[in-house]
Every structure is written in C-alpha cells, then in structure tokens.
Amino acid sequence: MQDRTRRFRTNRAPAIEEPDVPLGPVIDRAFCRRPAVELAQLLLGMELVHETEEGLASGIIVETEAYAGPRDRGAHSYGGRRTRRTEVMFGPAGHAYVFAIYGMHYCFNVVAAEPEQPEAVLVRALEPRRGLDLMRRRRGLPPGRERLLTNGPGRLCQALGITLAHYGLALFDPRSPLRLHHPRPPYTVGAVARGPRINIDYAGEWKDVPWRFWVAGNPFVSR
DNA sequence: GCCTTGATGACG
DNA sequence: GTCATCAAGGCA
Secondary structure (H helix, E strand, O other): OOOHHHHHOOOOOOOOOOOOOOOOOEOOOOOOOOOHHHHHHHOOOOEEEEEEOOEEEEEEEEEEEEEEHHHOOOOOOHHHOOOOOOHHHHOOOOEEEEEEEOOOEEEEEEEEOOOOOOEEEEEEEEEEEEOHHHHHHHHOOOOOOOHHHHOOHHHHHHHHOOOHHHOOOEOOOOOOOEEEEOOOOOOOOOOEEEEOOOOOHHHHHHHHOOOEEEEOOOOOOOO
C-alpha cells in the first residue's frame, strides 16, 4: 500500500462532494460579532455557499487570516482609514467585504466585531464540497486537479463566482445568494495550526503576528 | 503599491 | 514533484 500522507499532499487530493445532502442551517446573525482573531478560528469548518442561476457551489473553510482594525498595520482599515472600499468593515458583523487586487483577482472577507470596529477575516482556502463541476468550469480545470480549485483567496473567489457585486451581502441571511452555513454532514476540524499572515511585508511589526489559521494537514490549504 | 496567480525554467 | 522568479492587470 502506498504512503497515504504523501498522496494526500499532491494536486490529486480527493474532494468529498455531498450534492444530495441538504444544506445545514445558516449561521446566526450574531455569530460574527466577535474579535477577528477569534472569528478567524471559528470560521474553520464552516461552509461557504454561493447560489446562482448556474447552480450552487460551496466549500468548507480550511484557512483564514484575521485583520484587526485600526491598530493592525496589515489591515485596509489601519489607522481608521474609511473609504468606499473599507466602508463595510465599519458596519455590523457578518457582511461580506470583497476587494479587487492586482487588477485581476478578488478576495473575500467576513466582517467581524462591533460597528465602528473595522475588523475582518480573510478566507484563504476552501475544501470543495458542492458544485465541483461548476467550479471546474469557472476555474478552467480538468477533473483530478481539485486542489487547485480553491486553495488561495483569488482562486476560491473565481471557483465560487464571487465578485465586487457581492460587496456588503449579509452572510447570515437565508435569502442572500452568498451565505455561511453550518456544515452538513458535519465537518470535523481537528487540530488548528497558526502562523504569520501571507504577503503583508509592508506591515512592519504586524507582519509576524500569528493570525493566519488553518486546518492542520488539510491538502487544500494555500501553502 | 497592492491581503494573487499562472507560466516558465532550474533542479531532483 | 519542488522552488524561485516574473509579469499580468485595474484601481486607490
């Protein structure tokens, strides 16, 4: 028998699709009303769902990063910077903060904390759950490359069809096309690993705070 | 300049 | 398979 650990680390990592199981309940409105560093850990194992006319696609959140408001030099809201782009972070928790980066990709965040406390959690990777074919089409990938579907913030947005049009959506609202659900069947997170956040070299001493969290050993994590 | 990605080429 | 490098691309 071949070494499973090694197989699990390749691009041919298995994805468990659960198309026939009904979605779990949507998160409570108050679920995200906590500090970003705390929310980043609690979001691991939750199911991010996007429903469109093309169909439904979803994945289990397996990697996040916390951005802790005005004091955090790595955050867009550093120093209380309030612009059209960052505005949603100053509002109530549980809404989507989507921004464009490098001219061609989007990043999806969940607004955390209380109003006027501009904190958010970046979702960096998903384990694909529903709508694998749809995600393959959106990403232009053949079967067998599941790991490349959603192992990065830009990639997961492309796979789920998330764009700036989803800025501000209420992720706890069952009528919203973009939502956070409790996973069904349940997802066991197990051990959580943590380390410094990715690609914020400009953030000085904040560069090294261990606010990146991921499901230990999960093959869909971005690095 | 940016909370990224895919292509390319070196190396095992 | 890995790693390093680079440029694409649009908006603040």
